[in-house]
Amino acid sequence: MSDSKKLIVAVAGQPNSGKSTIFNMLTGARQHVANYPGVTVEKKTGSFRLKEDRVELIDLPGTHSLTSYTQEERIARDFLLNERPAVVVNVVDASNLERNLYLTFQLAEMEIPLVVNLNMMDVAEKRGQKIDIENLSRQLGAPVVPTVGNRGKGKKELKEAILATSKEQQATSFQIDYGETLEPALNSLEKVLSEDTGFSARYPLRWLAVKLMENDKEAQRLVREYSKKRGIILRLAEEKREAFARDQGGSPEKIIAVRRHQEAQRIVETCVTCRKDIPGTLTDRIDQVVCNRYMGPIILAATIYLIYELAIVQGYNITAYTWPVLAWSRDLIASLLPSEGFISDPFFRSMPLWVTDGTIAVLNYVPIFLILFALIAILEDTGYMARMAFILDRIFRYFGLHGQSVLPMVIGGLYVGGCAIPGVMACRAMKDEKARIATIMIVPLMNCLAKVPFYVLLIGIFFTAYKGVAMFFIATITIIIALSVAKILSLTVLRKKESAPFVMDMPPYHLPTIRGVLGRCLERTWLFVKKIITIVIVVSVIVYVLIYFPGISKERKSCYMNQADQAIQTFFKKIGKDNPYAPLLAGDKSTSFATYWGDYKKARMGAKGKEAKESIDQNFREKNFEFFKIVKRGKYTVEGKAIKDKYAARIYKAYKKLDKKRNRLRREQKEETIINSFMGRAGRFMEPLTKWAGFNWRINIALMSAFAAKESSVATLGGIYQSRPGEKEETLEKRMKEKEKGWTALHVLAIMLFMAMYPPCIPTLLMVRLETGSTKWMLFATFYPIVLGIIIAVLVFTGGNLLGLSGMQAMIAFYILALIFLVLMGLIKEEPEFT
Amino acid sequence: MTLDAMKPGQECEILDITAEGIVGQRLMDMGFIPGARVKMVRNAPLVDPVEFLMKGCHISLRHSEAKKVEVKPL
Ligand SMILES: Nc1nc2c(ncn2[C@@H]2O[C@H](COP(=O)(O)OP(=O)(O)O)[C@@H](O)[C@H]2O)c(=O)[nH]1
Ligand SMILES: [Mg+2]
Numbered sequence: 001m002s003d004s005k006k007l008i009v010a011v012a013g014q015p016n017s018g019k020s021t022i023f024n025m026l027t028g029a030r031q032h033v034a035n036y037p038g039v040t041v042e043k044k045t046g047s048f049r050l051k052e053d054r055v056e057l058i059d060l061p062g063t064h065s066l067t068s069y070t071q072e073e074r075i076a077r078d079f080l081l082n083e084r085p086a087v088v089v090n091v092v093d094a095s096n097l098e099r100n101l102y103l104t105f106q107l108a109e110m111e112i113p114l115v116v117n118l119n120m121m122d123v124a125e126k127r128g129q130k131i132d133i134e135n136l137s138r139q140l141g142a143p144v145v146p147t148v149g150n151r152g153k154g155k156k157e158l159k160e161a162i163l164a165t166s167k168e169q170q171a172t173s174f175q176i177d178y179g180e181t182l183e184p185a186l187n188s189l190e191k192v193l194s195e196d197t198g199f200s201a202r203y204p205l206r207w208l209a210v211k212l213m214e215n216d217k218e219a220q221r222l223v224r225e226y227s228k229k230r231g232i233i234l235r236l237a238e239e240k241r242e243a244f245a246r247d248q249g250g251s252p253e254k255i256i257a258v259r260r261h262q263e264a265q266r267i268v269e270t271c272v273t274c275r276k277d278i279p280g281t282l283t284d285r286i287d288q289v290v291c292n293r294y295m296g297p298i299i300l301a302a303t304i305y306l307i308y309e310l311a312i313v314q315g316y317n318i319t320a321y322t323w324p325v326l327a328w329s330r331d332l333i334a335s336l337l338p339s340e341g342f343i344s345d346p347f348f349r350s351m352p353l354w355v356t357d358g359t360i361a362v363l364n365y366v367p368i369f370l371i372l373f374a375l376i377a378i379l380e381d382t383g384y385m386a387r388m389a390f391i392l393d394r395i396f397r398y399f400g401l402h403g404q405s406v407l408p409m410v411i412g413g414l415y416v417g418g419c420a421i422p423g424v425m426a427c428r429a430m431k432d433e434k435a436r437i438a439t440i441m442i443v444p445l446m447n448c449l450a451k452v453p454f455y456v457l458l459i460g461i462f463f464t465a466y467k468g469v470a471m472f473f474i475a476t477i478t479i480i481i482a483l484s485v486a487k488i489l490s491l492t493v494l495r496k497k498e499s500a501p502f503v504m505d506m507p508p509y510h511l512p513t514i515r516g517v518l519g520r521c522l523e524r525t526w527l528f529v530k531k532i533i534t535i536v537i538v539v540s541v542i543v544y545v546l547i548y549f550p551g552i553s554k555e556r557k558s559c560y561m562n563q564a565d566q567a568i569q570t571f572f573k574k575i576g577k578d579n580p581y582a583p584l585l586a587g588d589k590s591t592s593f594a595t596y597w598g599d600y601k602k603a604r605m606g607a608k609g610k611e612a613k614e615s616i617d618q619n620f621r622e623k624n625f626e627f628f629k630i631v632k633r634g635k636y637t638v639e640g641k642a643i644k645d646k647y648a649a650r651i652y653k654a655y656k657k658l659d660k661k662r663n664r665l666r667r668e669q670k671e672e673t674i675i676n677s678f679m680g681r682a683g684r685f686m687e688p689l690t691k692w693a694g695f696n697w698r699i700n701i702a703l704m705s706a707f708a709a710k711e712s713s714v715a716t717l718g719g720i721y722q723s724r725p726g727e728k729e730e731t732l733e734k735r736m737k738e739k740e741k742g743w744t745a746l747h748v749l750a751i752m753l754f755m756a757m758y759p760p761c762i763p764t765l766l767m768v769r770l771e772t773g774s775t776k777w778m779l780f781a782t783f784y785p786i787v788l789g790i791i792i793a794v795l796v797f798t799g800g801n802l803l804g805l806s807g808m809q810a811m812i813a814f815y816i817l818a819l820i821f822l823v824l825m826g827l828i829k830e831e832p833e834f835t
Numbered sequence: 836m837t838l839d840a841m842k843p844g845q846e847c848e849i850l851d852i853t854a855e856g857i858v859g860q861r862l863m864d865m866g867f868i869p870g871a872r873v874k875m876v877r878n879a880p881l882v883d884p885v886e887f888l889m890k891g892c893h894i895s896l897r898h899s900e901a902k903k904v905e906v907k908p909l
Contacts, residue, residue: 065864069857099866099892254852257863258870283893287876287886296880390895394881397897403884501858501900502884503865506893 007055007166013091014100015062016507018119021149022091023059041075050163066106068218080110086166091117094124101264111171111204114142115161121146128274136271141172150513178259181248185240192233199227212237213252283508296391304410307375312417315368322367326360339591343564343665351544358540362763365419372411372422373521381512398826399483400490402435412446416475420444420764424771434497438490442482444760454755461733462748473811478756480818487825531766539762546679552672560669567661574654579647584626596627679704693793694747745807750797757789839901841875847906848872854903865894
């Protein structure tokens with residue numbers, strides 16, 4: 001522990017220069033992803049050993065420049081300014097040197113020891129470019145290290161250069177000559193800045209002078225807050241800027257940019273030979289098709305369909321294989337908890353199981369996430385993402401969104417089936433803050449996989465004749481509403497948000513690497529799983545309490561107990577005192593039989609074919625032979641001899657009755673508990689209001705319970721719409737129809753629309769908080785859909801009733817209205833305001 | 836003439852950037868500076884945005900942004 005130091009090293013570079021690849025190459029697996037405080041830009045840190053020092057590496061956001069206009073540039077810049085890393089590794093795309101040097105110059109200006117990393121050397125070579133590395137290094141006054149990041153070439157040399165530079169602690173001597181029109185002004189500004197020694201020790205002065213001439217707001221703030229000479233400095237800068245504008249007829253920032261570009265060009269001309277100016281001819285040819293007026297949209301639609309098919313459809317199929325694992329872990333947890341009671345379970349069984357169910361319902365979607373994230377990574381890496389934005393920007397811009405909004409919306413369930421969680425996460429790539437938040441807000445309005453069963457149930461009952469039409473309606477109306485909402489948001493609450501120019505790079509196409517794609521998809525999935533496991537648990541406990549407490553009265557409880565006791569007594573009477581199996585079922589042992597009975601039934605139900613059934617029988621026979629005799633209705637074999645055991649058969653018959661009775665009691669008690677719970681009371685309390693939307697209290701409860709996870713809405717309905725005592729078990733569809741005789745298609749339409757607008761589930765809300773970096777936005781995302789849903793439901797239900805419309809008519813009328821509204825919203829002009 | 840009025844395949848030289856603030860800065864950072872040569876490649880299928888080629892890099896702009904760049908056709 002003697003002289004082991006911690007070196008802070010930052011990786012900076014333009015987007016797509018291979019920054020993350022170099023970062024991974026240096027750190028290997030030891031990395032950590034978080035956000036910069038207060039903002040949603042990802043902060044990736046990692047560490048590695050360098051001789052006796054420990055290096056902490058930070059991946060700065062990829063930026064073209066270092067102005068204070070965008071969040072990413074501000075973050076990169078503030079980090080360099082305030083943390084003063086020992087070394088900055090400037091990753092430069094060697095095949096695109098001229099453009100990349102523009103950033104290098106700005107890094108040099110910040111007077112931080114620099115290592116220039118010429119990455120993508122293979123690409124430069126393929127283009128026939130020869131780079132004179134020594135010359136470049138001499139001109140830049142910094143070591144230059146060539147690498148091929150994705151093949152790990154040059155790793156050792158890069159590390160050595162970092163070490164050497166950190167030892168020297170020498171900033172590069174390189175300076176841009178801004179010309180005789182600007183240099184005198186810069187010099188006099190520098191001179192005044194240096195007069196406050198405290199201040200000048202902290203900040204690079206020439207850099208500040210340049211920034212002040214550029215009219216950079218953040219630089220002005222630094223001076224205002226920290227310099228004793230603030231008045232003089234700011235006034236001088238203002239004077240110089242004005243003088244420059246008067247004499248030169250333009251702003252200083254223009255000349256500064258021009259000089260940087262000229263300098264980059266000069267250096268490239270002296271250091272790079274054999275420049276063939278025909279890079280990316282293949283890209284051009286691909287783009288002729290992919291961005292073509294006719295082919296472009298077709299290919300785009302095909303891509304979107306492919307994403308849907310691969311991730312949502314196939315991913316969902318895969319969950320059929322992963323579900324047993326989750327179910328198994330649930331059973332494992334269940335077996336560790338206190339065992340279940342006859343008609344009601346102890347709190348420490350039912351609550352943990354409820355939480356487990358909620359968690360695995362979401363974890364069930366992990367295969368879908370993995371595929372989605374992999375596909376997103378592929379779209380990003382190949383360069384097609386930029387083309388998607390290019391093709392669609394025009395449409396989305398009408399509604400305050402961005403061409404990049406399309407992918408999150410597809411993932412969220414643009415047609416039928418998606419998931420808002422990865423949808424919200426996919427918004428991360430968007431640079432335009434205003435459009436990004438608008439997109440995050442509307443992604444949950446898409447039809448996620450969990451909403452679909454609810455639609456299917458209701459459409460199956462009340463729109464039997466028009467199933468396809470109704471499904472089409474619900475799938476497309478959500479897009480119409482979401483776009484309108486986006487526009488309204490961007491005209492109101494988002495009006496003041498920072499927007500960004502569209503100006504977008506269209507990178508050359510290239511093949512993604514398996515490592516890169518897998519790495520990113522695992523990283524994002526893991527981020528999600530971590531969140532789920534922590535916070536979802538807390539929230540589902542709260543929902544559990546709301547649904548099951550305060551519980552039913554003592555009298556009612558004992559009434560259920562009495563019924564249960566009676567059922568048990570009847571059971572023992574039926575099997576007879578002399579039954580040799582009776583002791584097996586007495587007292588505590590009855591629960592182990594109940595478990596055995598349930599397990600056997602479940603196992604047999606899942607088994608297909610004679611062989612499978614026989615092997616299950618063998619299994620259960622070995623587990624407990626006495627119980628086995630009973631579940632086989634007394635028909636079993638001993639040493640090949642068939643035996644008919646009438647005692648066991650009698651028990652079987654009686655137990656079956658008892659089991660049925662027990663299940664009914666459990667359900668009835670549960671129903672009563674829910675109705676009396678906080679949520680049930682709220683549901684009834686709201687009925688006078690919600691009846692205008694066509695919701696009775698039963699629906700209110702189902703809708704409220706869906707908040708924990710939408711999957712549970714159908715289950716809750718199943719709990720509320722019980723078969724009446726003495727009736728035979730019916731499907732949920734039939735039971736609902738039976739109980740809600742007064743319902744018309746109008747009721748159902750209103751309910752479906754409300755469900756379509758339903759607030760995001762809790763995991764999605766967590767992601768909204770994470771991606772917006774603000775609890776306020778999370779709350780907004782929770783409540784605006786409720787308000788919107790109620791307005792729409794009331795409009796459809798009450799409006800439809802007043803006009804005497806049928807469900808179908810109301811559906812069509814509402815659709816047309818929504819379309820008209822959408823077009824009107826699209827026509828409202830919104831001039832982008834830039835600060 | 837301004838950059839947004841260019842036809843596909845047409846080349847021009849930039850004379851001036853009239854955009855201020857963030858748009859102007861971003862255009863200049865991407866290399867749209869007086870003297871630079873730009874080729875208009877294509878419009879998006881719905882006409883906006885528009886793709887340009889400059890020094891081997893493809894960059895797309897909205898027409899409203901391209902309007903703020905004064906050019907001289909070559
Ligand atoms: N041919 C080649 N490709 C590279 C090299 N370094 C990175 N890449 C690829 O370039 C793409 C962009 O790299 P990434 O690290 O994500 O860039 P970032 O945007 O700067 O973080 C990825 O697909 C990498 O696999 C290199 O040296 N040669
Ligand atoms: Mg990166």
